[in-house]
Amino acid sequence: MARNRSIFVCGGCGYQSPRWLGRCPDCGAWNTLQEEAPSGPGMVADRVPLPQVVTLGEVEAGLERRIVTGMGEFDRVLGGGLVPGSLVLVGGEPGVGKxxxxLQALLRMEAAGISTMLVSGEESAAQVKLRARRLEGPIDGLRLVGETRCEPVMACIEEHAPAVCVVDSVQTLWSDSLSSAPGSVSQIREATGQLLRVAKGKGITLVLVGHVTKSGDLAGPRVLEHMVDAVLAFDGERGQPYRILRSVKNRFGSTNEVGVFQMTGGGLIDVPDPSSLFLQEGSSSPGASVLAAMEGTRCLLAEVQALVTPSGLAMPRRVTRGVDHNRLAMIVAVLSRRAGMGLGECDIFANIAGG
Ligand SMILES: Nc1ncnc2c1ncn2[C@@H]1O[C@H](COP(=O)(O)OP(=O)(O)OP(=O)(O)O)[C@@H](O)[C@H]1O
Ligand SMILES: [Mg+2]
Incomplete structure (x- = not known):
């Protein structure tokens, strides 16, 4: 049997090489070449059955129905719920609450009679149960698979055909056909490709959990984001109980919607009126003003606080929290030059209340 030779592909520009190289000759990036599964033998055109061509008028599509997850803010960001057969990626920093x-969404869907499944590569079944116990509602009906090899996971999903399946996380899946380590670009790409086929072929909605790298990108470069239908980013500030869910890409809805949650001992709860969190009491104090910002279909009120004090330093300090540093520098420059305010010798602090 002829040996299937792997190829090496640059994660940045897609350059292909038969051997590993330290530096991509095309884009010049270092250490971006990753091993990929060899592609199948070239098909002879005349032996391939031609795909059917249809006009849009012949396509049967019912009314768009969505699977409501029961987590109000999650549904809002998705554009009204999960679209059947779609692939959704939820990314976020470690420990943010993905x-x-x-898990909460799965339990609520299960309680509403939607068949669900959780593929957990990160936690054991017992750990998932302990975690589920602290959430409200019945937990016994949720089906769980503790497996990280791609092929058995796909077979299992196809066999049980749940309406919604969560894979936590896509970085833990690995395929035998590749020699690279789980979590590498080629493994992620392979796993996502297989998941995509299952989702589109069987009409199963898949939600993937993705890790975020130090620089804040989803691990496994852009490839992953291109393959899925929607990319949601979940983040929060250290020490604050609030979590924000944003849509980075959504093929079936707006990307402007923002969902706000609060992390509590009993899990995440929806915060349908975030303005009340961001507005601190007694906002009539000097230096504080309220700003109205449109986020999707909702108007959010936020309090901007500023403090100017004479500085004893040669280089006065400009400290910001939640405000762009360059933006502050620009406003200060305009005020100094045009409004005649001598801010050059003052320390300036700007903050958005509530983080
Ligand atoms: N009993 C509790 N009370 C309050 N908050 C809790 C409790 N247990 C866990 N948490 C919160 O949940 C967070 C962990 O959430 P979760 O495990 O869902 O995060 P994750 O994004 O999946 O993390 P990872 O990337 O490590 O898988 C903790 O950081 C903590 O803030
Ligand atoms: Mg987790």
Missing amino acids: STLL
Whole structure:
């Protein structure tokens, strides 16, 4: 049997090489070449059955129905719920609450009679149960698979055909056909490709959990984001109980919607009126003003606080929290030059209340 030779592909520009190289000759990036599964033998055109061509008028599509997850803010960001057969990626920093959010959504869907499944590569079944116990509602009906090899996971999903399946996380899946380590670009790409086929072929909605790298990108470069239908980013500030869910890409809805949650001992709860969080009491104090910002279909009120004090330093300080540093520098420059305010010798602090 002829040996299937792997190829090496640059994660940045897609350059292909038969051997590993330290530096991509095309884009010049270092250490971006990753091993990929060899592609199948070239098909002879005349032996391939031609795909059917249809006009849009012949396509049967019912009214768009969505699977409501029961987590109000999650549904809002998705554009009204999960679209059947779609692939959704939820990314976020470690410990932000991705597993909690999706476990809660699964439990609520299960309680509403939607068949669900959780593929957990990160936590054991016992750990998932302990975690589920602290959430409200019945937990016994949720089906769980503790497996990280791609092929058995796909077979299992196809066999049980749940309406919604969560894979936590896509970085833990690995395929035998590749020699690279789980979590590498080629493994992620392979796993997502297989998941995509299952989702589109069987009409199963898949939600993938993705890790975020130090620089804030989803691990496994752009490839992953291109393959899925929607990319949601879940983040929060250290020490604050609030979590924000944003849509980075959505093929079936707006990307302007923002969902706000609060992390509590009993799991995440929806915050349908975030303005009340961001507005601190007694906002009539000097230096504080309220700003109205449109986020999707909702108007959010936020309090901007500023403090100017004479500085004893040669280089006065400009400290910001929640405000762009360059933006502050520009406003200060305009005020100094045009409004005649001598801010050059003052320390300036700007903050958005509530983080
Ligand atoms: N009993 C509790 N009370 C309050 N908050 C809790 C409790 N248990 C867990 N948490 C919160 O849940 C977070 C962990 O959430 P979760 O495991 O869902 O995050 P994750 O994004 O899946 O993390 P990872 O990337 O490590 O899988 C903790 O950081 C903590 O803030
Ligand atoms: Mg997790």
